[in-house]
Amino acid sequence: MNLHAVVRGAITAVARDLPAELYTMTGEQERGERGDLLPVFTGPVPVLGQWQSIKADEIIQTERINEATTVRRVYLRATADASSRPWASWRPLGRSGDLLKDDRGAFWLVDAVIEDFTHEGWACVQAVLQTVPPRFKVKEPTDGGS
Numbered sequence: 058m059n060l061h062a063v064v065r066g067a068i069t070a071v072a073r074d075l076p077a078e079l080y081t082m083t084g085e086q087e088r089g090e091r092g093d094l095l096p097v098f099t100g101p102v103p104v105l106g107q108w109q110s111i112k113a114d115e116i117i118q119t120e121r122i123n124e125a126t127t128v129r130r131v132y133l134r135a136t137a138d139a140s141s142r143p144w145a146s147w148r149p150l151g152r153s154g155d156l157l158k159d160d161r162g163a164f165w166l167v168d169a170v171i172e173d174f175t176h177e178g179w180a181c182v183q184a185v186l187q188t189v190p191p192r193f194k195v196k197e198p199t200d201g202g203s
Contacts, residue, residue: 074105074134075160080195082154087194096193098156107132108159111183127186129165131157135175156191157184164191 078101085097109130155167165184172181 068107072107072109074107077104077106077131077133077160078102078158079104079133080156080158080193082156083196085196089192089194093192096154096191097196098193099196100156101158101195104157105134106157129184129186130171130181131165131167131184132179132181135178135180156187156193163187166191 080098080100081102083097083099086094087097089095109132111128111130157165157167159165164187166187167182167184169183170180171183174180
């Protein structure tokens, strides 16, 4: 039984889904204009999500979190399309490294997958606000036809 689907109406009555963009980490790096190495992402893929606060005792402890960090739990709708799934099932320790760009233009680092129910249409991730906009490259889509 998909309990999330059962309570979905009540959830969105309290807090509506907000649009965001998902940039998926490729694991590659390229040189930037300054000669520094920049991470490479695919995307952006449009997603909808619920942004909720996390109490200090609920935060999944990672090396990226400290007292001055803004952390949110984000429930993201997921589709069968792997490119739009904000999860880290193929990545070590379930950590992601993906970026979310919210509807206000702020970037959030997805550093943990809290719940993975992509088979039911959603995933819950932990996201850390990036106070300095990250520098990265977006991988150009390749034309599979030629």
